[in-house]
Structure formats: C-alpha cells, structure tokens
Amino acid sequence: MALPLLQTLSNAATARLVLLANHVIASEPAALLKLKPHAGHRIDLHFRLPAGAAWVTRLAEPLPKHVGLLITPAGLLEWTEPTISADTPVPPPGGLSVTVDLPDPFQALRLALKRERPPVTIEGDAALAEAVSWLMKNLRWDIEDDLARWLGVPPTQMLKTVAEGVKQALSRWRPGSAADASRGPGR
Numbered sequence: 001m002a003l004p005l006l007q008t009l010s011n012a013a014t015a016r017l018v019l020l021a022n023h024v025i026a027s028e029p030a031a032l033l034k035l036k037p038h039a040g041h042r043i044d045l046h047f048r049l050p051a052g053a054a055w056v057t058r059l060a061e062p063l064p065k066h067v068g069l070l071i072t073p074a075g076l077l078e079w080t081e082p083t084i085s086a087d088t089p090v091p092p093p094g095g096l097s098v099t100v101d102l103p104d105p106f107q108a109l110r111l112a113l114k115r116e117r118p119p120v121t122i123e124g125d126a127a128l129a130e131a132v133s134w135l136m137k138n139l140r141w142d143i144e145d146d147l148a149r150w151l152g153v154p155p156t157q158m159l160k161t162v163a164e165g166v167k168q169a170l171s172r173w174r175p176g177s178a179a180d181a182s183r184g185p186g187r
Contacts, residue, residue, distance in 0.1 A: 014064055018079045024141045025076055031139055032075035034131040039073040041128055042095035044082040050104045091124030096132060098122050113170060 025031045045067040068082035083092040091097040099121040103111060111118060117136065122129045148156040 010064060014067060015079060018069070018077055020141070022076045024139050025135070027142065028139055031135055034134055035071050035075035035077075036073070038071045038125075038128045038131060039075070041071050041125065042080070042083060042092040043069040043071070043077075043128075043132065044092060044095065044097050045069065046082075046097065046099045048099055048101045050102060050107075094125055094128075096122060096124035096128050098132065109170075113167060 025035065047065050047067075049065075066082040068080040070078045070080045072078050083090075083095075101119040101121075102108070103118050108118070120136065122132060144156055144160055151159075
C-alpha cells in the first residue's frame with residue numbers, strides 16, 4: 001500500500017521539478033535559444049546513488065532512478081519515459097545520456113552551500129551536450145525575484161537576510177569540530 005503511494009508522490013514531485021526547470025529555462029532567453037535547435041531530441045537522466053550508503057539507498061527506493069526528457073519546439077522540456085532504464089546508460093539516438101552521481105545528504109548540503117553541483121557525466125550528441133553543459137553552468141533559479149513577485153520586496157529582503165544568516169551559521173558549523181568539542185556535553 002505504501003509503495004504505490006510513494007511512487008505517486010515521486011511522480012508528482014518529478015513533474016513539479018520539470019515545471020521548475022522550465023520556469024528557470026523560460027526566464028533566460030539565451031537558454032531557450034540554446035535548446036530550440038534540438039527540438040525533438042531526448043535527454044535521459046540517470047541518478048547514481050552513493051556506494052556503501054545503504055540507508056540512503058533505502059530512503060531513495062521510491063524515487064526515480066531514470067527520467068526521460070524531450071526538448072519541445074519552444075525550447076522547454078517535457079517529461080517522458082527514458083529510452084532505457086538499465087544501470088549502464090546509453091544515449092538515445094541524437095540525444096544525451098546524463099548521469100548524476102548523487103552524494104549522501106550531508107555532502108549534498110555541503111555542495112549546495114558552496115553552490116556546487118555533484119559530478120555529472122554527459123554522453124551523446126556533441127552539440128546538445130554543449131547546450132546542456134552551458135545550462136548547468138549558467139542557469140540559476142532567482143528565488144528572490146520570484147518571492148518578490150508574490151510577497152513584495154520588503155518581506156523578501158527580510159527572508160533573504162534570515163536565509164543568509166542560516167547559511168553562514170551552517171557553513172561555520174562542522175560536526176566534530178574544535179568549536180563543538182570546546183562547548184562540552186550539554187552546552
């Protein structure tokens with residue numbers, strides 16, 4: 001009973017992530033221009049879980065390990081079934097196979113705080129690979145701009161200040177660091 005529910009939630013989350021990707025792509029005209037020439041081509045995403053982290057693998061069971069994307073004539077993405085769901089990805093004809101080596105959750109948080117991405121391998125059509133590589137390097141979601149449209153500028157700036165404070169605190173704190181040890185237990 002729980003697995004079909006988790007699969008449904010996973011599909012809904014994947015659909016929303018594709019919508020978010022399209023929102024970010026549509027907000028940057030250069031991104032649309034990079035993708036439009038590749039309309040009709042496929043991108044198969046493959047997510048590789050960290051080795052030796054059984055608890056992460058267990059948590060990620062309901063999440064898709066392979067996602068197919070089709071580039072539309074508008075230069076956006078449409079969620080489809082991947083062309084292959086094997087553990088050794090093969091690029092679709094004229095398309096790409098993109099493999100993302102997912103880190104464990106703590107490493108993912110560290111990468112996010114540094115604004116870095118996990119290791120990615122791209123195989124397939126060279127021109128499409130260049131366009132996708134450009135997108136990964138240059139596109140960023142302007143959360144502040146979107147929040148300002150919904151909430152207004154002053155509340156958004158206040159949220160930004162709070163978020164920056166949390167980010168700074170998290171970047172200074174490292175479990176097992178000398179600062180933690182000096183505080184002692186219960187302090």
